Amino acid sequence: MALNVHGFENSNNSSYRIVQETASGTTLVENATGGSGRIYCITITNTDNTNGGFTKFFLKDSATPTVGTTEPDLLLVCGSNTSERYDFPAGLPFTVLSFYTSRELATSDTTAPGTTKVVILCS
Numbered sequence: 456m457a458l459n460v461h462g463f464e465n466s467n468n469s470s471y472r473i474v475q476e477t478a479s480g481t482t483l484v485e486n487a488t489g490g491s492g493r494i495y496c497i498t499i500t501n502t503d504n505t506n507g508g509f510t511k512f513f514l515k516d517s518a519t520p521t522v523g524t525t526e527p528d529l530l531l532v533c534g535s536n537t538s539e540r541y542d543f544p545a546g547l548p549f550t551v552l553s554f555y556t557s558r559e560l561a562t563s564d565t566t567a568p569g570t571t572k573v574v575i576l577c578s
Contacts, residue, residue: 474575479556493546499533503569514549
């Protein structure tokens with residue numbers, strides 16, 4: 456797991472952050488931004504040639520989600536050896552942003568995926 460968070464401002468003095476997890480797996484990335492905000496874009500890249508990945512996001516609860524037990528607020532799919540981009544033009548609000556990636560769709564799955572990179576543009 457290698458989490459990086461970078462902030463920047465645009466010409467309208469709006470503050471944004473880029474959250475980048477270069478090895479998203481079944482270890483929870485907890486409270487990635489350290490506070491609330493809105494998600495505008497999520498890009499998921501899966502370099503596993505055999506298995507897809509399911510990135511599970513927790514957006515509302517300040518309590519720590521439990522991998523394999525807590526139902527995610529948002530689930531995004533990325534097929535094997537591909538990249539997917541999900542845009543939220545109006546911004547998807549979150550209170551606390553936590554996430555992890557597993558190999559299967561089921562909430563109960565704790566099977567580690569192949570190499571999965573998750574990049575989030577948020578405010």
